[in-house]
Amino acid sequence: MRYQKALKYLVTFFCIITLNFFLPRIMPGDPFYFLSSEQGEVTVTYSQEEIDRFKAYYGLDKPVLAQYGSYLKGIIKGDLGYSIYFGSDVRTIIKNRIPWSVSLVLLSVIIGGGAGTLLGCLSAWQRGKGSDKVLYGIMVVISEIPAFLIGIFFLFYLAARQGIFPLSGGAKPFADYASWADAVLDIVYHGFLPTLTLSAVQMGGFYLIARNSMITVMSKDYIITAKAKGLSTGRILFRHALSNAALPIVTQAFYSLGQAVGGTLLVENVFKYPGLGSLMRQAVMVRDYPLIQGIFLTVTFFVVIMNAVVDILYKKLDPRIT
Amino acid sequence: MKKSKISKLFAACVLTIVIFGMAGCGTKTTEKSLGGTGEQSAPLVICLEGGDWGFPSPFAHYSRGPGASKMRLIYDSLLEKGEEGLIPWLAREWTISPDGREYTFVLNSKVKWHDGKMLTVQDVKFSFEYFMKHPPVSDSLFIDGKPFIEKIEVIDESQVKIVVKEPNATVLDRLGIVRIIPEHIWKDIDDPKKVMDLDKLVGCGPYILTDYSQEQGKYRFQAFKDYWGRKPRVDVIEFIPVSDPVLAFENGEIDLLDVPPDIIDRYENNKEFKILKSPAFWGYKLLFNMEKKPELADINVRKAIAHAVDVDELIEKVARGAAVSASSGYLPIDHIWYNPDVTRYDFDIEKAKELLNNKLLNLVLLISDSQQEARIAELLKINFAKAGINIDVRAVDMKTRDNCVKNCDYELAIIGHGGWGRDADCLREAYAATVARDAGPASNVICGYSNPKISQLCKKQLIELDEQKRKSMIMELQKLISDEIPMLPLYNTIDYTVFKPEKYDGWVHVFDHHAVTHNKLSYLEQDKK
Numbered sequence: 001m002r003y004q005k006a007l008k009y010l011v012t013f014f015c016i017i018t019l020n021f022f023l024p025r026i027m028p029g030d031p032f033y034f035l036s037s038e039q040g041e042v043t044v045t046y047s048q049e050e051i052d053r054f055k056a057y058y059g060l061d062k063p064v065l066a067q068y069g070s071y072l073k074g075i076i077k078g079d080l081g082y083s084i085y086f087g088s089d090v091r092t093i094i095k096n097r098i099p100w101s102v103s104l105v106l107l108s109v110i111i112g113g114g115a116g117t118l119l120g121c122l123s124a125w126q127r128g129k130g131s132d133k134v135l136y137g138i139m140v141v142i143s144e145i146p147a148f149l150i151g152i153f154f155l156f157y158l159a160a161r162q163g164i165f166p167l168s169g170g171a172k173p174f175a176d177y178a179s180w181a182d183a184v185l186d187i188v189y190h191g192f193l194p195t196l197t198l199s200a201v202q203m204g205g206f207y208l209i210a211r212n213s214m215i216t217v218m219s220k221d222y223i224i225t226a227k228a229k230g231l232s233t234g235r236i237l238f239r240h241a242l243s244n245a246a247l248p249i250v251t252q253a254f255y256s257l258g259q260a261v262g263g264t265l266l267v268e269n270v271f272k273y274p275g276l277g278s279l280m281r282q283a284v285m286v287r288d289y290p291l292i293q294g295i296f297l298t299v300t301f302f303v304v305i306m307n308a309v310v311d312i313l314y315k316k317l318d319p320r321i322t
Numbered sequence: 323m324k325k326s327k328i329s330k331l332f333a334a335c336v337l338t339i340v341i342f343g344m345a346g347c348g349t350k351t352t353e354k355s356l357g358g359t360g361e362q363s364a365p366l367v368i369c370l371e372g373g374d375w376g377f378p379s380p381f382a383h384y385s386r387g388p389g390a391s392k393m394r395l396i397y398d399s400l401l402e403k404g405e406e407g408l409i410p411w412l413a414r415e416w417t418i419s420p421d422g423r424e425y426t427f428v429l430n431s432k433v434k435w436h437d438g439k440m441l442t443v444q445d446v447k448f449s450f451e452y453f454m455k456h457p458p459v460s461d462s463l464f465i466d467g468k469p470f471i472e473k474i475e476v477i478d479e480s481q482v483k484i485v486v487k488e489p490n491a492t493v494l495d496r497l498g499i500v501r502i503i504p505e506h507i508w509k510d511i512d513d514p515k516k517v518m519d520l521d522k523l524v525g526c527g528p529y530i531l532t533d534y535s536q537e538q539g540k541y542r543f544q545a546f547k548d549y550w551g552r553k554p555r556v557d558v559i560e561f562i563p564v565s566d567p568v569l570a571f572e573n574g575e576i577d578l579l580d581v582p583p584d585i586i587d588r589y590e591n592n593k594e595f596k597i598l599k600s601p602a603f604w605g606y607k608l609l610f611n612m613e614k615k616p617e618l619a620d621i622n623v624r625k626a627i628a629h630a631v632d633v634d635e636l637i638e639k640v641a642r643g644a645a646v647s648a649s650s651g652y653l654p655i656d657h658i659w660y661n662p663d664v665t666r667y668d669f670d671i672e673k674a675k676e677l678l679n680n681k682l683l684n685l686v687l688l689i690s691d692s693q694q695e696a697r698i699a700e701l702l703k704i705n706f707a708k709a710g711i712n713i714d715v716r717a718v719d720m721k722t723r724d725n726c727v728k729n730c731d732y733e734l735a736i737i738g739h740g741g742w743g744r745d746a747d748c749l750r751e752a753y754a755a756t757v758a759r760d761a762g763p764a765s766n767v768i769c770g771y772s773n774p775k776i777s778q779l780c781k782k783q784l785i786e787l788d789e790q791k792r793k794s795m796i797m798e799l800q801k802l803i804s805d806e807i808p809m810l811p812l813y814n815t816i817d818y819t820v821f822k823p824e825k826y827d828g829w830v831h832v833f834d835h836h837a838v839t840h841n842k843l844s845y846l847e848q849d850k851k
Contacts, residue, residue, distance in 0.1 A: 029721030036724055040604055042740035044385040044460050047467035087382045096537045160569040168565035173540045174533055272563040274537040287721055
């Protein structure tokens with residue numbers, strides 16, 4: 001049974017990396033030809049001879065299947081190739097950005113997820129009353145506002161207007177930190193608004209899921225029993241109800257974590273935060289095949305791993321699931 | 323139990339937030355006090371909008387965007403682009419043989435590399451030879467995809483002679499802008515694209531790169547104290563990540579802003595700020611594919627389309643006033659060889675209808691997914707419909723559009739690019755159908771068009787070494803092109819750059835480029851003459 005599951009994951013993984021390889025190559029255009037540029041920008045446009053030389057240099061002149069073969073071989077060896085546009089090792093590029101993206105998402109899932117779940121529980125407890133209605137309304141609105149709008153609001157209000165937070169970046173440029181604690185504080189300071197923005201976005205989703213799930217559980221007989229036993233509200237809510245309503249919340253949490261790599265794009269753009277989302281957008285824009293493959297591989301890896309973790313956790317949370 | 327745990331967790335969260343907030347405020351204060359440059363003795367640090375444009379070696383910066391300009395701060399060339407034209411730089415003088423095949427450059431003496439070694443003529447020879455073997459990102463040593471240098475000779479310790487295969491009017495420009503790199507660093511490097519070490523970035527230019535971060539998009543350049551030439555006025559140039567340039571400028575994080583036209587009045591009539599208007603060297607053009615749509619080969623149809631474009635409306639509504647109408651002869655109004663007497667096509671729907679003979683025309687207009695192009699396309703669509711030209715707008719991503727244009731897979735296309743201030747040979751690249759598709763964003767993209775008169779004149783100007791004669795040919799060429807309109811230049815954009823002169827006011831535009839931050843003259847003392 002367990003092997004079957006592992007095999008399933010392996011097959012999924014293989015299909016995805018194959019798609020990763022072929023999809024970018026189906027897109028029209030190649031990594032070297034730029035005819036136009038964005039406003040105010042200048043580009044270098046290469047002649048066909050020069051493009052052919054580049055293609056030979058990056059091995060793109062070989063038949064596609066041969067390229068596919070060396071791509072698979074590379075993956076097995078852990079070699080993701082060399083980025084055409086960025087001119088450096090794909091592994092290094094991704095490795096330098098992952099900590100920024102992952103910590104942003106991890107923190108926002110913890111903060112947003114925690115707050116959302118808590119409020120969802122309270123809302124379910126107060127179901128139909130004024131406070132529930134108000135909270136529900138607010139949360140529906142928050143969950144529907146695009147992340148970048150919330151981000152821009154924070155940027156304008158908290159960073160530009162109040163000057164409490166920095167306008168952009170992941171750390172103070174060219175800072176000379178006296179100690180590692182200073183460095184950490186600076187990174188936290190710069191990451192605060194992006195995290196807050198993502199947390200706000202996460203919170204709405206978690207709230208709605210937690211509330212729904214809790215409402216279902218609250219009507220169960222054992223909750224009535226618990227109430228009849230005279231247990232405290234907190235104990236009923238968090239001990240008896242939440243643990244039984246946790247499945248969808250946990251799914252949501254790991255789903256969000258799986259999105260760590262690409263899901264922060266809009267927030268990264270607003271705050272010029274150094275994450276993988278904006279890198280992915282750029283890689284696709286310039287048709288940097290090795291980098292697109294590398295990033296999508298990382299995304300795949302994250303999603304598959306998170307799914308596997310959820311599978312395992314499900315069984316722990318609800319022994320009825322096989 | 324559980325409840326108390328959760329409340330503890332909550333309290334912890336709140337506490338963390340408070341601590342972060344306080345830490346933030348603390349850092350902010352230090353930042354401010356460090357940033358203040360009120361005292362005169364303090365080094366002049368100029369902060370500019372950054373973003374990652376690649377490791378600034380001649381081989382590794384990105385082909386798009388201002389990566390090349392950062393690389394040029396580190397590396398000097400034989401000549402430099404000045405405000406009016408090419409100016410002597412590493413070469414203090416040069417001669418061209420009467421047959422136009424031999425270029426002799428006399429180098430300045432006492433030029434030092436950043437590592438203290440002296441620059442020699444051999445380094446110059448090496449640079450050219452190395453670039454021919456390992457082409458840099460911005461490569462000027464190829465014409466139509468082919469190398470044009472025959473050989474390079476060292477004459478004595480200060481002179482170098484470059485012999486080219488055939489006379490060509492663009493050679494001086496092409497040789498002059500080649501970066502000179504140190505032989506002692508690069509001679510053993512076989513794959514220069516992979517070189518990413520700061521200590522390999524030894525140039526003889528006015529600035530040394532001291533810090534670069536790809537993921538954060540920041541660069542820090544420090545003035546080279548033994549620089550041979552004009553003294554750097556700016557001690558440190560920092561390119562930093564910026565989320566919103568206007569906010570960053572207002573907050574004092576950056577010292578220069580390309581101000582959006584809608585808010586320019588905020589800085590006008592204010593002594594604290596100075597506004598520079600850039601030459602209009604970036605622009606949009608409308609391409610006609612006469613191969614796929616033979617109707618477009620009819621000159622009257624092209625003229626009708628030209629009369630159906632309300633350029634003033636485009637400039638007002640899309641460019642928000644920050645643009646000038648493009649010349650139908652291609653070279654824009656700010657180009658040193660612009661011909662003001664080209665044929666113009668005013669917005670006149672009736673005339674367009676007349677030229678079309680009241681025929682109806684159905685065309686597909688290909689654009690990229692940029693907002694500006696979508697707006698242009700929508701406005702064109704409305705006016706074209708009035709003239710009896712129905713267009714169907716198709717928006718794709720930039721690379722797809724470029725690829726379609728390259729493969730002649732479009733009917734009409736809008737394309738935007740820079741470099742309109744380049745040498746007038748760009749006319750040949752764009753309009754002379756005999757040229758292979760190649761170099762330059764303006765290169766041969768008019769499918770199915772050929773005009774022997776234009777092609778001939780294009781070729782003739784390329785080998786004309788007498789500047790005045792060549793200039794008059796270019797003037798004639800623009801007139802011919804404007805009569806034929808094989809493609810329709812729409813408008814050229816203007817940048818308004820605002821800065822505080824009190825902090826630094828050395829910003830200049832060079833003759834062929836639109837951005838003050840992209841040329842090294844902006845950071846150096848002005849010529850004393």
